[in-house]
Amino acid sequence: MFLDNTTITVQAILTKRGRELLAQNGNINITSFALSDDEIDYTLYQNGGNSAFNDLALRNTPVMEPLTDESQMLKHKLVTLTQGATSIPVISVSQPNIIVASTYNGTVTITPSTTPAYDLQDGYTLVLGNKNVGTLIVQQANATNTPSNIIPSTVGNINTVSSQVVVGNIFQFIPNSNLSVTTTTNLTIIGNDSGASNSIEVTVTVPVQTS
Amino acid sequence: MIFTPFNPDTDIVLGRTLRVTSGVWPNNGTSISQSTMVGDYYSLTGSIGNPSYGTSVYDIRRTAYYLNVFPTINEFNNNDPYLSVSYGNIAGEYGSGSYNSDINFSNVFPTKAIYTEYKNLLLGSTLNASSTFVMNTGSSTIKANDIFVISFSTYKMKDNIDAGGIQFSLSGSNGNFTFIDDSPFQSSVQTSYQIISGSLTSLPSTPNYQGIGVFYPASGIIVLNASVIANLVGFNSLLGNSTFSYNPGISTVDYTVNHQVFFLSLTLANNTFITQDSEYVPSTQYYVRVMNKLFNYSNNPTFVYDGTDGVHPQGLIYNSDFISNPQTYITTVGLYNNSNELVAVAKLSKPAVKSFNNEITLKVQINT
Numbered sequence: 410m411f412l413d414n415t416t417i418t419v420q421a422i423l424t425k426r427g428r429e430l431l432a433q434n435g436n437i438n439i440t441s442f443a444l445s446d447d448e449i450d451y452t453l454y455q456n457g458g459n460s461a462f463n464d465l466a467l468r469n470t471p472v473m474e475p476l477t478d479e480s481q482m483l484k485h486k487l488v489t490l491t492q493g494a495t496s497i498p499v500i501s502v503s504q505p506n507i508i509v510a511s512t513y514n515g516t517v518t519i520t521p522s523t524t525p526a527y528d529l530q531d532g533y534t535l536v537l538g539n540k541n542v543g544t545l546i547v548q549q550a551n552a553t554n555t556p557s558n559i560i561p562s563t564v565g566n567i568n569t570v571s572s573q574v575v576v577g578n579i580f581q582f583i584p585n586s587n588l589s590v591t592t593t594t595n596l597t598i599i600g601n602d603s604g605a606s607n608s609i610e611v612t613v614t615v616p617v618q619t620s
Numbered sequence: 621m622i623f624t625p626f627n628p629d630t631d632i633v634l635g636r637t638l639r640v641t642s643g644v645w646p647n648n649g650t651s652i653s654q655s656t657m658v659g660d661y662y663s664l665t666g667s668i669g670n671p672s673y674g675t676s677v678y679d680i681r682r683t684a685y686y687l688n689v690f691p692t693i694n695e696f697n698n699n700d701p702y703l704s705v706s707y708g709n710i711a712g713e714y715g716s717g718s719y720n721s722d723i724n725f726s727n728v729f730p731t732k733a734i735y736t737e738y739k740n741l742l743l744g745s746t747l748n749a750s751s752t753f754v755m756n757t758g759s760s761t762i763k764a765n766d767i768f769v770i771s772f773s774t775y776k777m778k779d780n781i782d783a784g785g786i787q788f789s790l791s792g793s794n795g796n797f798t799f800i801d802d803s804p805f806q807s808s809v810q811t812s813y814q815i816i817s818g819s820l821t822s823l824p825s826t827p828n829y830q831g832i833g834v835f836y837p838a839s840g841i842i843v844l845n846a847s848v849i850a851n852l853v854g855f856n857s858l859l860g861n862s863t864f865s866y867n868p869g870i871s872t873v874d875y876t877v878n879h880q881v882f883f884l885s886l887t888l889a890n891n892t893f894i895t896q897d898s899e900y901v902p903s904t905q906y907y908v909r910v911m912n913k914l915f916n917y918s919n920n921p922t923f924v925y926d927g928t929d930g931v932h933p934q935g936l937i938y939n940s941d942f943i944s945n946p947q948t949y950i951t952t953v954g955l956y957n958n959s960n961e962l963v964a965v966a967k968l969s970k971p972a973v974k975s976f977n978n979e980i981t982l983k984v985q986i987n988t
Binding site for chain 2: 416417418419420421422423424426427430431437438439440441442443444445446447448449450451452454456457463464467468469470472473474475476479482483485486487488489490492493494495496497498499524601602603604605606
């Protein structure tokens with residue numbers, strides 16, 4: 410009788426957020442899973458041939474222990490695409506960056522898109538690193554219309570107090586008219602279906618006062 | 621798609637309880653040399669009968685009631701006791717420690733208090749004031765009016781001391797004697813087991829019941845029949861000192877000598893104390909079923925070109941082999957709540973290859 414190796418058994422640890430929820434609610438209400446390969450360097454794969462050793466370097470990669478800080482885990486998630494795909498979804502926005510004066514009365518429209526087409530169902534999560542520069546509002550909600558103020562763990566080291574998070578398809582940015590000094594921050598855009606991400610700089614300029 | 625919902629009916633198994641066993645001793649060891657054991661009486665006082673702390677016999681640190689036992693001097697220095705040993709006497713007016721030399725009157729009854737404490741704890745609700753511990757002698761039973769007790773720290777024994785896994789030795793004027801519990805000879809799980817002579821590596825063919833003692837796994841307590849043990853092992857003038865003798869009627873000292881004699885017998889035995897414990901951990905299991913068409917592509921930045929070389933567009937898969945036969949290497953499983961918050965994470969011991977040609981089932985276990 411040999412061991413059944415079709416099932417891999419692993420032990421999970423609670424993240425800090427998981428422990429908080431367990432303490433608050435008595436349960437953590439797990440509903441879904443995601444997978445990642447953060448440690449893997451795919452450039453080490455040897456293309457060509459039928460050698461069983463093409464991926465030896467990848468299979469031998471030592472795996473790190475899990476960390477309890479959720480922002481440091483699963484930064485690069487695996488994604489499901491149709492067979493034959495040649496590209497991984499890439500998020501783009503029309504503007505390479507946003508530079509706007511604090512006195513600007515209008516709004517800046519941000520319309521992310523994913524190529525190839527993706528993120529059509531759950532839309533995008535936008536994280537404004539420093540909410541002091543202005544305000545994000547949702548112009549068009551995503552199909553499932555599930556607003557969230559949760560920062561996806563893929564964003565990494567984001568201060569939850571100073572940042573703003575919105576979910577939708579199309580967004581508007583309104584600069585803070587009370588800003589006292591020119592300030593630049595990052596706007597991170599995450600595809601909620603694809604896991605892809607992109608980041609652009611947002612700068613709100615303050616006119617120099619002349620006496 | 622990066623998140624896959626669980627099917628609560630088929631993928632989540634609630635209410636599992638796992639038994640986790642480990643050694644009781646330092647570094648999860650299952651055995652410790654008895655000769656390295658340290659008791660807090662000798663070390664703290666410097667000399668027997670001369671406690672260096674407290675002037676009152678009521679001060680429990682004078683060890684009239686029990687001795688804390690440390691596996692080695694290291695645990696002693698860290699004040700990290702693993703067990704205690706004590707002596708109990710059902711009568712109490714006899715037995716060492718019941719006499720207060722400070723006031724020349726018997727008004728402290730540590731041995732009776734010890735006996736009653738363990739009796740109330742271990743013998744159930746049907747006992748009365750005259751109930752005693754009873755040991756099995758094979759065809760009949762014998763009452764134990766005085767007892768030696770080994771009691772493991774709850775922190776160290778976790779949920780219970782495993783039956784069939786204990787062994788300890790005592791040394792006296794009659795030689796060395798090694799004891800185990802009789803669970804290997806029982807056909808069903810019991811709440812208590814008799815202590816018999818023998819060793820784990822050399823089990824007797826049949827148990828020889830001598831009324832030695834009783835082992836309570838769930839309480840982590842071994843109750844030994846003091847008079848039987850003293851006669852069997854020979855607790856007379858250990859180390860050639862008549863002070864180190866078992867004497868249930870001694871009444872002229874304000875400290876308890878009998879459990880010190882028992883502890884000394886433990887340390888003099890040139891053998892190991894073997895013990896392992898069990899912990900029952902509630903857990904939930906999540907079955908992560910990665911079907912053949914799922915998760916064959918990655919957002920890992922090395923999986924694709926970044927578009928900076930002016931030749932390959934951003935997002936194009938880096939390895940040409942992966943266009944016809946994409947492969948990913950799973951290292952991490954993240955479990956999310958309905959707000960997509962990462963609440964638990966598990967790592968695989970080595971990357972698991974995933975492609976359109978295979979499926980993987982991961983059993984992710986969370987102990988809560």
